Amino acid sequence: MKIKNIILFFSVFLFGVAQLRAQTKPTVSNVNFSISGTTVTVDYDVHDPEQHVFTIYMEVSDDDGTTWDYDYGTATGDIGPGISEGDFNSIQWTYNGPENNNFKIKIIAEDNYGDEIYYAGQIYNTVTIGGKVWLKENLNVGTMLANGSTKATDNGIIEKHCYNDTESNCDQFGGLYSWNELMQYATADKSQGICPDGWHVPDMDDWHTINDATTTMSEIMVDGSNTTGFSAIRGAYLWNGAYSSEAGGLINLFSSHTSGTNAGYSVYFDESYTTLGEYSNPDHPEYAVRCIKN
Secondary structure, eight states, X not given: OOOSOEEEEEOOOOOOOOTTSOSSOOEEEEEEEEEETTEEEEEEEEEOSSOOEEEEEEEEESSTTSOOOOOOOOOEESOEEEEEOEEEEEEEEEOOSOOOSOEEEEEEEEEOOSSEEEETTEEEEEEEETTXXXXXXXXXXXXXXXXXXXXXXXXXXXXXXXXXXXXXXXXXXXXXXXXXXXXXXXXXXXXXXXXXXXXXXOOHHHHHHHHHHOSSGGGGBTTXXXXXXXXXXXXXXEETTEEEEOTTSOEEEEOSOOOSSSOOEEEEEOTTOSSOXXXXXXXXXXXXXXXXXX
């Protein structure tokens, strides 16, 4: 075992949830570790006065917290869904790499509702419409580019823009992505792109399923009736290096469908519409994206 020092800390995420759900978030405490041979054992306590079963996640950084995508392999023990509250919970994983003093570990606890997924440091809710499972939030993953005129490139790093170059706007409205970047430079309908494993960027057939399940776009919008629970929100978009607000206009979301130049298609709608509109994007705007389960 060649780790001199692993720094552990805990991080708790809370997203907006329905009023009937728990009003408190789980607290992780007393995080510590021990090493035996090549086995790292991570111990922690988790408690919540209202909920007593949680989903536990672990993320590992090997560069002092700059990125959190270190592949630690398979972890066993008190990790995943259905973990009961209590003291002395324990996770085990094996490290076989070289000596590294820059490891950090996150232990993340979330109330165990069963209709959520964890991806790239965030919890996303899901909703089923017309037999298909969608994320209820716009995707927010990747590194924010410095300003609207800076372009994403095919460099192995997911890159996004945030409205007015403010990270908190991505937290609220999702990231803004060029079509090529969100597709990760693939061109096939239903490509995974930047979506989680087992999910993909919706194509026009997927979007039409929502259309078929509703009588008006108001049913999928938070400033409409939102009776489907899709929770489409007005955010912003980036066009020719300039940000535009959608506060009073259309909502635009990307499709994986192509239009000859790989600019891709987007869908657009307003609460007064009865159908989704479709638009090819020759000027390469940047929009938000929802993911749909395979």
